Amino acid sequence: MTAGQLAGKRVVVVGGTSGMGLGAARAAASAGAEVIAAGRRPAAERPAVEVGVLRHAVVDATDESSVVALFDEIGELDHLLVTAAPSGPGGDFLDHDVAAARRYIDGKFMASWACARYAAPRMRAGGSIAFLTGAASVRPRPGLAIVSAAFAAVEALARALAIDLGPLRVNVIRPGLVDSDMWRFLPDDAREQLFDKARQSFPVRRVGSIDDIGHAAVFLMTNPYVTGAVLEVTGGEQLVDGI
């Protein structure tokens, strides 16, 4: 990726205040874009980005009026990336009720849908939308049935919007294991154990970084011929047995 390739472009990252979304916000800013990092977290509590131009906005992506207000305030934009996701429901399938399942679908799928719905009319020519899913969309893990279903729904949504919104391009980043805030819930030694296992078994012999995801996000924003695609950024996790 050459520097400055997003110069003059406005990029909105919903979920851009932490983890992979933050990696993407940072990558887009360093490629020269004006970046708006939107999320629930108040601006004062967010990690600094320290590259390019970044604006902070607060949105609850599960609240339609909050999403409408966000894009009203932003106005025209070039690229939208939605990485926001609620935490998984925890426990087993048989512990969940419809309300828990619906909360996840609202936080992942409906939030992605709503951001695309209210951003698309404001997008400039040459624009793109990307969503973030995860390997669970095709390789489920125990207890994550609703997460798998939501990710698969987001991937189907991307393909459908590539048709509905063309020539706007719509794609998906499907990350594998990435060292981000998402794993903070684990005690340090358990997290390090998980990452060590990954380093031993993944073809690339390392754990992904949020910058790897950012690089992929900028590629999808800048390549004019990629649409309706799922880009796996997984270190080859899909080629080996699970860890």
Added chain:
Amino acid sequence: MSVERGEGGQTLGASIAGQTVVIVGGSSGIGLATARAAAGRGARVVLIARSPGKLEAAARTVAGDVAVAAADMLDPRALAGAIGGAGAIDHLVLTAVADEVQRIGPIAGLTDDQMERSIDKLRGFFFAARAAAPAMRERGSIAIISGASGLKPTRGMSVLGAINAAVTSFARTLALELAPVRVNAITPGVVDTPLHSDATRAELRRWAESADLPARHFGRPEDIAQAILFLMTNPYVTGHDLVIDGGLLIRSPEVKP
């Protein structure tokens, strides 16, 4: 909204400056565009193709550090010599064969020779990958060009489609075998290359820029080259088939009410 400002203009992904990029089939189209993109980012590029004349002419259009080695991809000894001459390899790119469209036709009329020439793509990629494997640097990558006919049945492309599917599968297995070298396939849709005649190119352009193709963009060799450079420089992508087709493969058959 609160605003934060910092230093801009950093390069994303790993740098390929000073690295050796070997491109088999680099005298036109996607291969040549990749050579220009890689040389433009400071790589040392080695172009390998059959015709010395075309290679020299192609190399003259590449600004930067570029060397050529003429070898027929189907001559394992000559190809191994050309690849060996490059020394340690950071990135290997295997691109499509130039006269593919001459091998399109209904199965009943396909000649033995057309069938063999289609299979040559896999043969040549095998010879190249086998010769390069021991010379690949640990943090290097291989990008292998497949084709949309491998994923979507296309009339007249029974053997070509089967070979493209085989080429993608070949890439995925190499990703496992050659790890931590990263190996990916790229499945381009229709691309504006010398593969097509001028008349066909004009017709394809009209189609690609109409509502028939979601991206409404006639894919350029540079678009595919950008994707290949992305795969070289992103350290966490391997075993992937990157489809870059303007939305060709997600379209439904057109049924008008």
